[in-house]
Amino acid sequence: MKFGKQLETEAEDIPSEWRPYLIQYKALKKIITRVAEEIESRGLSASLLHECLEDSGNEESFAIHDNEQDHDNDSIPKIKYYFIGEVPNVKPCIEFSYDPSEPKVQQMLSKLLISSETPNQDADRPKLEYKRSHNNKDIFSLSSSINSGEEDVLHSPAFTRQRRDSTVQLVKELVKLTLAERDRIKDSHEHEDMTERTESMERGKLKTLVIELEQDDEFFKLLLAELDQAAKLQNVTSQRFEEDINSLELCMIKAAAPTQKSEMYHWRKIFSVYMDAQIFQGNAEADRTFRSVERAKRQMTWFVEQLNKQDLLKKFKTKESKSAFEQFIALNTELITMKHYQVLNQTAMRKILKKHDKRSGLTASQSFPELVSTEQLFSPKLAGMLYATITSKLTSIIPQPDDYACPVCMNVAWRPIRLRCDHVFCVRCLVKAQKKKMNGCPLCRHPTAVRDATALNLDEGLQNFLKLYFPQEIKEKKRDNEREQAIEDIQAMTGKKYSEEQLMRMSQQSHNKCLIM
Known part of the structure; x- marks a missing residue:
């Protein structure tokens, strides 16, 4: 199933008042068609643009090479796709930066000058629209609806026509040169002398050509x-x-x-x-x-x-x-x-x-x-x-019982004793620990926390809280404590120790009714 249809199907699970706020996938898809047509109609190739911009995105990988290769990379015309402005007023642009003093760029420009004197075979093809220049940056638009009066104000008709006629071919050649130079640098191991390359870069001054994308902007x-x-x-x-x-x-x-x-x-x-x-x-x-x-x-x-x-x-x-x-x-x-x-x-x-x-x-x-x-x-x-x-x-x-359980017996910490280390245990487990001469806290290993605990360590506030929210658990805990105490008393009186099985049997018999009475 295509995503557009899938989006419509899954949107049925969304409340009706939310559906208008879903991204309008089909409407945007139609504009993409116009974006592609706009780029192709101006003589630019989507496949070549993709290849150039993909390589530009990986420019950081070239920086790990030696200095000579870095200088060689600087000679490549740079192609960048970016957004200007701040959200929500942003505009997408393609920027071409090149050094006119580079030999290969000069050679390319000279060919363009010669070809511009010949009749244009693609006279019917829409051209890029020149808008303005600033600090060695020429700004063009893919829009074909520029105001003629505005055009006369910007520059003379001859100057504007010359820029229009040469820009598309210039962009094509810059794209081809970029790809060719990058492929050559990737495959070549012979580099020019660093001094000559530095001097060449000092002679050259980067020139920038910016194309504003109107349909992309929409x-x-x-x-x-x-x-x-x-x-x-x-x-x-x-x-x-x-x-x-x-x-x-x-x-x-x-x-x-x-x-x-x-x-x-x-x-x-x-x-x-x-x-x-x-x-x-x-x-x-x-x-x-x-x-x-x-x-x-x-x-x-x-x-x-x-x-x-x-x-x-x-x-x-x-x-x-x-x-x-x-x-x-x-x-x-x-x-x-x-x-x-x-x-x-x-x-x-x-x-x-x-x-x-x-x-x-x-x-x-x-x-x-x-x-x-x-x-x-x-x-x-x-x-x-x-x-x-x-x-x-x-x-x-x-509140849940697990959040107030004694960390030893895992039942509700009835008669909660708060040690000096701030850990809480039920009084029954604490008494057992003291009888076994355990001095330190079993959680944080405080050396004297258990030994020093007395009746003064009873947390009365917590005890009242437990009594309010856990009455059934406390009742069960009291019953278990009484049973354990009774067993200890029997063992003390008889001097015998009983196994767990015997204690279980004794516990069951205590609940049976008297057969005589």
Whole structure:
């Protein structure tokens, strides 16, 4: 499937109000045809331009050669495609720089002077339009619609006609000479003496010929206008998205309040599944990459399926929770849509610039993205930032047990003891460590953090927080602590040590009813 048709198909997944802000691929494609026709109609070859500009882009590779070769490279006419002005008022240009004192350039110019005296065989071919000169720089345009009165003011008719008639042939010869000289330097190992070459360069003064591309200018004006509209839509959507996140936060505070214990635990389970889904970004240290649109959609589908399998949505009892969940799903769906919109625009721009370069022989795909800072416009970090905002908001509203677990037993750190090194352990694990004469912190290896801990190290603020948000976990932790203490008491009274299997059997028997009574 061609990309134009693919773009139309995938645009159906984008909200209707966003579709006008997609890059108009077909309209730009039509202008590319006019750009290519404009260049070819003025006698320039797209294939030769591409070859010259491609070599010019690799000029830095020549700089690693010896000094003699560098001087030889300086004798080559330079061809450059670039943009002048600032966004959004930029114009594409082709610039030819050459040294008229170079022997081969002089020879070429003399041939052009002789050929200009002969009748022009291509009289019907449109010529380049001379516009102005400044500091050894002659500026031409590919436009054929110049005002005749304006032309008379600029220069005399004879002078202007002479420049028009010779410029196309001059550009052709400069292109051919550039390619021939570069091929010769790449293959040749014999160089002229450095002193003679330096003197030649001192004698010569570079002259520049600039061609302004009118149809190319129209192409980039349209592309820049569309990118500007896309950037505005992205900014507006991002601001609205952040407002919706704040609104969801307020709803969640009411729906998952600690006073609503059953709702809070349902939300905690949902959020745990959501984090496991890793819809937008990986959670593991080995995989922090941003997900593609296709994978984000798959993970979102998996998340909803898991909720349905566990019947978590049916367990909501309040309207606030149901409304908050719908808003939560809508936010994630919109974030995937925004990411999809970004990818479509980014792909459309890359494809259209590639087609532009292929048809015209120019190199816009190399310089244009840097000009408009497309990294900010199409950066996946935007979706990542919004996703991080969602997760941070939910984490603050519905804290997870793993974030408050004792690093030894991995359960909620009930009766939290904060050591002098600021690490937190449950009181049970800390007492065990002190009995085993462990003096240092097991995390940071502080030499006396465990030994010096006392009841004064109890973090009462954290204890009240845990009691408020983790009542079930604390109840289970208390039961485990009581069981461990009972086993220790039995072992102290009997003087025997029991195996894990015996302890499990004893634990099961303690729950059985008395057969006599």
